[in-house]
Amino acid sequence: MTTRSAIRFALLALAALAFAEPSARAADTPDPVADAKAFQKFFTQKFPKVKLEDFVNGPYSMNEDMHRQWEEKEQFPPYEFALEAGKDMFSKPFKNGKTYADCFPNGGIGIRQNYPYFDEKEGEVVTLELALNRCREANGEAPVSYVKDEMASLTAYMAYTSRGKPMDIKIPNDLRALEAYENGKRYFYTRRGQLNFSCATCHVQSPGERIRAEILAPALGIMNAMPIYRSEWSGMGTTSRRFTTCNSQIRGVPLNPQDEEYRDLEYYLSYVSNGLPISGPGARP
Amino acid sequence: MTLAHPFSATRRLILQSAGSVALLGLGGLSFGPAPALAAANDKYPEDAFKQKSDADAIKVLYGKTHEASDKVKLDAPEIAENGAVVPISVTTTLTDVISISFFVSENPNALAASYQIPAGTVPSVANRLKMAKTCNVTAIVESGGKLYSAVKEVKVTVGGCGG
Amino acid sequence: MASTIRVRAISNGDTTEVQALIQHPMDSGFVKDAQGQVIPAHFIQQLTFEHGGKTVFVADWGPAVSKDPYVKFAFKGGNKGDEIKIGWVDNKGASDATTAKIQ
Secondary structure, three states, X not given: OOHHHHHHHHHHHHHHHHOOOOOOOOOOOOOHXXXXXXXXXXXXXXXXXXXXXXXXXXXXXXXXXXXXXXXXXXXXXXXXXXXXXXXXXXXXXXXXXXXXXXXXXXXXXXXXXXXXXXXXXXXXXXXHHHHHHHHHHHOOOOOOOOOOHHHHHHHHHHHHOOOOOEOOOOOOOOHHHHHHHHHHHHHHHOXXXXXOEOHHHHHOOXXXXXXXXXXXOOOOOOOOOOOXXXXXXXXXXXXXXXXXXXXXXXXXXXXXXOOHHHHHHHHHHHHOOOOOEXXXXXXXX | OOOOOOOOXXXXXXXXXXXXXXXXXXXXXXXXXXXXXXXXXXXXXXXXXXXXXXXXXXXXXXOOOEEEXXXXXXXXXXXXXXXXXXXXXXXXXXXXXXXXXXXXXXXXOOEEEEEEOOOOEOOEEEEXXXXXXXXXXXXXXXXXXEEEEEEEEEEEOOOOOOX | OOOOEEEEEEEEOOEEEEEEEEOOOOEOOOOEOOOOOEOOOEOXXXXXXXXXXXXXXXXXXXXXXXXXXXXXXXEEOXXXXXXXXEEEEEOOOOEEEEEEEOO
């Protein structure tokens, strides 16, 4: 742990001690459970006609014309090929004979809804993409790019095996995990870039409305559809790709894929959508 | 492997001289004896695909004029989510349909796709087309020797040709 | 190498509904790559479906058909277990064919 985070840890620990009585919760003590409840309530109240589980379909739940186009394409989705490629990649052994299945619980099948998780040993958030590259490195393979096809196909396949399962992110009883969650939340609500937008500007303030020609997706359930096949990309793209391009689009300087803040952001966003089904790989305009 | 080529020898010669050597590749498909196609235009309409406007493409493809008909139901979005993949379909209650085609008026070449409907096939097609910009999509149905059409304007905000 | 053609053929009583999704770039010849070079036209020209030795559907395509093209149609007849033959040829002379069973 760095000195800075050690100091933060100590301060939080002190704060926690000061407010030890559960009944005397200070207004600024992190409360993810309350956050998630409030988050979901905000969206269900804003869109009373949208079923809770449909929020994971992003803009398609916000607009009838788009919904029909999406339904037609979902009959036989363009991402079939990326999905098949992902399945092949996932089962192909590394040079040392091991496979991705050896790195994950349940052989990597049906576990996507547990990512990201807080690794208490490493003291950081581990996303699915990070875990896949760590698996590669642990088995003597070079990591793959977080923003290209291979990672997209792999995460697409893993998401597919979890389709329908409710998002199930855990925050262990560890102040560092709580801090990572708060860090992600802070990132989400902080304005940045020349356009001075925060993630919330589009995805909390304006879901269902247009930004230029695009209909904005609600933040609720937004991670459940990852990775996404975008018509705009004519291909499958990862969470990392989406985060970095989004930063560029608001004329901000993107972080590196899988930088701490992005992972914390994913942690926060996934947690507040707990209970909503995994719909990945998703399709988007 | 030897097989019966679905095209007649005459057409093959015409195609060869037109430079459409590629279509001889159909010989690689083991389709068995040449099927009796009811459609008059069973060869690839290369020339029609080269035309720019709807009118010229329809003229070259069919050699007839068309009339609007409410028996042709064209289904296309109001605003395409993305011009690269616009789901468009047509269904009709007309009978004796032998051909259904789709034209996108502002594409570099208006004819997007043409379908041959043999007897026994339902006159209904769903496909996904590219649209360069907001314009009219026209569906033509050839039934009983005449052409019937339906038109719909589809708005496109992000052009589908990759720009 | 796996076929580029994915087919779903479902028997609905007296008709069979067929959906096909094909892996193909369908390059129009109008797009330039990152270096400014035109990506040459590369698209499926004709796609044919056969059942019981009879052609049931032919698609004549130009480059305005979307990448990884899709088509859906239906024909009268066809029973569960019957085979459907599908084949395509593109403007470069390449082709692919496959068979699928009606579900």
